[in-house]
Amino acid sequence: MRPPERTRRILLVTPVFHGYWRAIRDALQARGHTVVVHCYDASANLRQRVQNKVVHEIPGTAPARSAQREICDRALAALRDSRPDALLVVKADLLGERWWQAVADARVPTVLWLYDELARIDYSLETLREIDSIVSYSPRDVARLQAEGIDATYLPDGFDSLAGFVPRPTPAATFVGARYPVRERLMRKLADAGIPVKAFGREWSRHPWDIARTRQFTNPGIPTGPDLPRSDYYGVMAGSLAALNIHGDDHDGFTMRTFEAPGVGGLHLVDRADVDRYYDVGTETLVFTSPEELVDHVARARKEPRWANAIREAGKARTLAEHTLVHRMGTVVARWR
Template identity: 55%
Template sequence: MRVLLVSPAFHGYARAMAMALGAIGHEVSVHLYDRPVDMRSRVGMRLLHRPPEGGQAVWARAELTVRAIGALRSIRPEAVLVVKGDQFGSDWWEALSESGVPHVTWFYDELRRMRYSAEQLSVVGPIATYSACDVRTLAASGITVTHVPLGFDALADVVDRSHEGISFVGARYPGREATLRRLVAAGVTVKAFGRGWSRRPLDIIRSGQFRHPGVASGPQLDRSESYGLMKASAATLNLHGDQDGFTMRTFEAPGVGAVHICDRQDVAMHYEIGAETLVFSTEEELAEICHRVLADPVWAGSIRERGRKRTLAEHTLVHRMRTLETLWA
């Protein structure tokens, strides 16, 4: 089918989704609705982050909506996959409905972080979401919804890197920083990567993180580089915030053959704990796991092998696209 993928830029994942759709036989056009194409739209993207009901933000969403409708009408797809989509005005959803094109909307964020009203949620479906909690909330409201987790981009290139200790790739938040500092204090060799952690002068200026994080740090990596880093590390950490859905990292780390150490026991819905992934409940337990990984590479190797095998069998973006295509059928 001729599929239109309407998505935020989302760290390059829109391209990964398009490739996964292509791998199962679809012809895919991608409209990145939050990527500026000229100075006017560049200003508009910045205005989206103003107070949501302010005139500037309303204007920006209207511009974004008009561009998406233009893509729908020029491409004339046979199916549409909308990713997130909460910045669109009602005109987009009306145009999509009037087109008669089957579609599905996939959320990689919780409802509480998006702009959807109850009325809008009733017309954007069928809905797929990575949040099991939101599945229950939406279903209780009579909305058609399916739990579709995120996944691993198995079609991506992996850039080889070397790293002997424990790695963390992600944003710098106070809780994460505190956890990594305590690991260092416990004698664990750990290094964090990302713009907020980086001590490069330009990264410091851009992130506003002038205080040293107190742990070894590296710059922001593109996705292929981060895949190579995780694979090369003795283990890589996955530290969630207040999400109830699982991040891409949950599937990417075991998918590239890394030892994945996660902070959530409910990851058991996707992986066998202790065999395919490792989980901690306290920082003391995390330090013990890290020390064992560093001291016992044979045991760690078995985690790598089994986690990767499970991911490639069940948790790639191709698997997710196969599920989503059944929803627009």
């Protein structure tokens, strides 16, 4: 049984990002804490939608700097009004130096959670040195930060075990996420082998609005679906013939999908052999190191559902026992000093 933690009033400052703010909030509340949430890139009105678009699409310009100041102002108001005992900041490179100076002045125990590689986030080492504690999903970045004398800890992603979902029977190997060339090639390889496939996400979607906003004019040549709310794609993974998790070569951390696919009871197929630090390969999850091996795994799942179901059940049990976001928040809580 988990020992009781000191109850805190936590301010969670986070991007909207597929509603993961709810998952983090719920995990902290499940551990007994009170949580106030500020989504710094929320688009509650047209002005805020325009500000977010300007900041991301024309960074460094005068309109972008003006929008960034207003976004930071709203975060500063949340910090002032909530009077937190502890602060969990997720990514937040958009907020800038003025935000971090205010956090330092407030003297609130703070953890910064980075769910992406530093190479894709706008932080200087000088800024990171001033933050109480950093947790990152990237082992490579943690090693780099520690070598620089920065307080950094590895924190893998996890499964939102508190989210409700309904399995959606989908007799296909599915992929949910961004459309990258390596992912497209693997999905086509499966389709060419006679295995039904379906990819979900706005970059895959053939809806005219999605094509216009993503500029993905070429058809991937496989069945596709739109961007899905998280509860819906949990249902898709749970009901799929197989749930694919394709990282490619540019990630050294494991995505949320690594824990979500087995967590919902999906047959998880991942392209990373080092997933064995979390799951027993072959009994709790499946690894593929080539397109041919991927085809073989999915073909066997079609022919041997009892074999596939045993892996589903074991992977789900392991996830719920060790890899939920409630578990992960224990690491965050321990960093508040």
